[in-house]
Amino acid sequence: MLFQEKLIESIKKKCENDRIVSACMMYGSFTKGEGDQYSDVEFYLFLKENEIHNFKSSEWMNDIASYDLLFFNEFGSEVVVFSNLIRGEFHFLPESEMDIIKTFKVTGVFPDTKSMFIYDITGKLKPLLDELKGEGPKRMTNDHVNFAFNNFVNAWIMGVNVLKRGEHARSLECLSYVQKYVLQLLRIQEKTTDRWLNATKNLEADLSDKAYRKYASTTAKLDAGELYNAYSNALRIVEDLIHALTSDYQFDINRGFTNKLHSHLNDLFSSLE
Known part of the structure; x- marks a missing residue:
């Protein structure tokens, strides 16, 4: 099993056992059947509104795997460099911002939205991911x-x-x-x-x-x-x-x-x- 696949499983288990996390979705190569030993892992995590002030991403990441760097890049994503130099990109947002998923449709094709689903207690994540199905935006115009x-x-x-x-x-x-x-x-x-x-x-x-x-x-x-x-x-x-x-x-x-x-x-x- 690839290290990234182990990471994905660890993140899923962490979400299931963390009362602060309301929902989690993955995007990127591993949701498109293109992930390999060089690929990043990329996630959106939606956190409970009344608990988000207690959330510390550094502590959360420590429970996933050892890492050397954790910082915000120029796009506002939180980037982690794990100790074996695999990269991860994480977006930690309040649950009220889950509708941001609707904006992903214009960015490309999402061939397997089932693989994007990691965890959800709200009932909102799957319908939002379902909206991403089908053909991507028309570029040949x-x-x-x-x-x-x-x-x-x-x-x-x-x-x-x-x-x-x-x-x-x-x-x-x-x-x-x-x-x-x-x-x-x-x-x-x-x-x-x-x-x-x-x-x-x-x-x-x-x-x-x-x-x-x-x-x-x-x-x-x-x-x-x-x-x-x-x-x-x-x-x-x-x-x-x-x-x-x-x-x-x-x-x-x-x-x-x-x-x-x-x-x-x-x-x-x-x-x-």
Whole structure:
């Protein structure tokens, strides 16, 4: 049995024996049949309103497994690094906030809501999880294609501009956003949009070899020449995607505009020679 599977069992037993916990649900890889020895464990725990002031997550975690770090990340999740370096993400919320589960529907597909159910004494958790069943949000739409194209342009121009200024590190940071929107468009083209929000997950299996090589060509080290090539390749990929997607989708960007971007990039090339 994987350590994560043992953790899941320990958390279930802890919930069953803790009067403060009203309900607990799991999300992430182990609810999608994708969990392995490298996967995180991720939970929402809903606590009784009149007891939550007595709750200390550090003490609660000590009863689950030994850990080295416990802290809040930039998204407000409580992150635990267990002693064997397996990560966990926990959200401890009052029972009155269980309706937050309804907001998960727009984030993706939930193929097995039964596996998400860990514990509940309120009778509210299962109906809320049932609402997540079925198809996920539609990503292959004009709005999503337009969003990806337009945000690609935004990130691309900023990245090229700071590269021209000599801010190579900042340009490399901008490149990560360029890659994100290129990847979303490639997923649109290849009809693998279930991982739209976490677009790099399982990429090696989801994309064709050809599309994966295209994505790889947009990567770079902290080097002006490599950054130039990555931005140039990204623009050429987007031009190909304009041609490939134009018969099925309506969007603002066109080849005339990308020609202007090429000219903008060529100015940079001249300065690098």
